[in-house]
Amino acid sequence: MTTLKQLQEAFRSGEEPLREDEYLGDDSLPYCKKCNTRRWFVTDDGKWAIRVMCDCQAEEARKQEDEEKRRKHLDEFYNRRELSLLGNRYKNANFTTATITSNNLEAFEKAKSYVKNLQEVLKYNIGLYVYGDNSTGKTYLTACICNELLWRKQNCIYTNLASMLDYISASYNGRGDGKGGLLARIKACDFAFIDDFGKEFLGREAQPTSSKWAEEKLFEVLNERYNAQKPTIFSSNYSIGELISVLGLDKAIVERVNEMATRVIKLEGDDFRSDVCKRKSEIAKRLGI
Ligand SMILES: [Zn+2]
Known part of the structure; x- marks a missing residue:
């Protein structure tokens, strides 16, 4: 010193x-x-x-x-x-790059408020049910919410029923869905996103056994999240009422979904995909095709 x-x-x-x-x-x-x-x-x-x-x-x-x-x-x-597990196509979906139209403005404002009030959303276990026709941008909207929540350090799973069922049947076949498996993660994550909800039950009359099994498994997963009071975000082509009237889904499931979907957001049609088609068609036309 x-x-x-x-x-x-x-x-x-x-x-x-x-x-x-x-x-x-x-x-x-x-x-x-x-x-x-x-x-x-x-x-x-x-x-x-x-x-x-x-x-x-x-x-x-x-x-x-x-x-x-x-x-x-x-x-x-x-x-x-x-x-x-958010798909590559939606990895960069975020509120700043979203195409806002008069039809989806309100839905996007609600989605932004949702992530902005994250602490309350978690505290009161506020879930969402986003629905609208094909090509209204439901997946894009929920992917924006997912990315924003991931950025805010929330663990999210973005999946659909078909993938969930694939994992479940894989586990029955001994390929395992252990603690780190998809189902365990869906049950444990902060936010679960179930995309295109209900699609799997279209034409269920043709395969009543597998559809019954799918319903049971779905109910199990939903119930776990419900009991753990963790928010779930659904997107669907069908309104909650249509889950029963069009798809004939089990009433207990629909009731559970209804309870979990604190807010229902309807997306009006802008037909984003046909916009892309239109643009492509213009390009093709210019090429003389
Ligand atoms: Zn100096």
């Missing part, structure tokens, strides 16, 4: 060299040439001094720390997104 006096003497005599970006101040201690603050902290009793960062070094360190945090957040986000 060197006392303050010894230190000042060492700097004055040059025994202790100054760094290239330092100059010797009137108090015989090194100062930063750039920000003119002292690089040594003198203790209250005035006897000792320890090297510290000057203002610009501290600022630089803060910036690096922020950058490090940002990179870590981004890495964790990519990791959560990978685990969410």
